[in-house]
Amino acid sequence: EDQVTQSPEALRLQEGESSSLNCSYTVSGLRGLFWYRQDPGKGPEFLFTLYSAGEEKEKERLKATLTKKESFLHITAPKPEDSATYLCAVRTFGNEKLTFGTGTRLTIIP
Amino acid sequence: DVKVTQSSRYLVKRTGEKVFLECVQDMDHENMFWYRQDPGLGLRLIYFSYDVKMKEKGDIPEGYSVSREKKERFSLILESASTNQTSMYLCASSLSGYNQPQHFGDGTRLSIL
Secondary structure: OOOEEEOEEEEEEEOOOOOOEEEEEEOEEEEEEEEEOOOOOOOOEEEEEEEOOOOEEEEOOEEEEEEOOOOEEEOOOOOOOHEEEEEEEEEEOOOOOOOEEOOOOEEEEO | OOOOOOOOOEEEEEOOOOEEEEEEEOOOEEEEEEEEEEEEEEEEEEEEEEOOOOEEOOOOOOOOEEEEEEEEEOOOEEEOOHHHHEEEEEEEOOOOOOOOEEEOOOEEEEEOO
16 A cells, blocks of 8 residues: 655744755655645645656755655745645556645744 | 636535535546545545546545536535535546646535534
8 A cells, every 4th residue: 555654744944944844655666756735725736746766856945856765845945935734645657546645734934 | 727616615514415516627637536635634535537427436435426427527426424524625637647747626625514
């Protein structure tokens, strides 16, 4: 059974304080790892897809990286508007489904 | 931009009622999905559909059914609502293909009293 674990569950940072969120996975054959951002009362918003170990993607203050067992979402000099819950999900071979982690709730304090 | 629209943001129903949740997407996506989201459990897949009139069970299909009569519309049906079905329900759609992300609506918060 595919498993996705995110840590920490919650993270509070001062504005400008860089950090990383972790997504570790156990799957039979990774076809893609997806990062989403979810604001309160909204649906998840797609951020990145990563396909193979060593791949990196960037968007503004966010950078996602992938190894064979985990992915990191690095947040550089965050701002209060980066506060949200960040979700990761995996897709495996022959499967249209995504398996989601439970998310990291990030709070950036001004 | 992809637009996935869920018919209600908030819904309150009674135990035993038949409940319909509607979802419409405007991007001609082949795939559509229904999830529920609960604190500490994350998003769990209820049903999905990869074509009109086609459906596949997800991880927690019990107590639910779905209907897809048109490509743009995917309905979730609670046959006889129970209190343990109180949750946030999220609909998503995507193109076919392993590299295609799912795009989500803003959810329906359903309360069963």
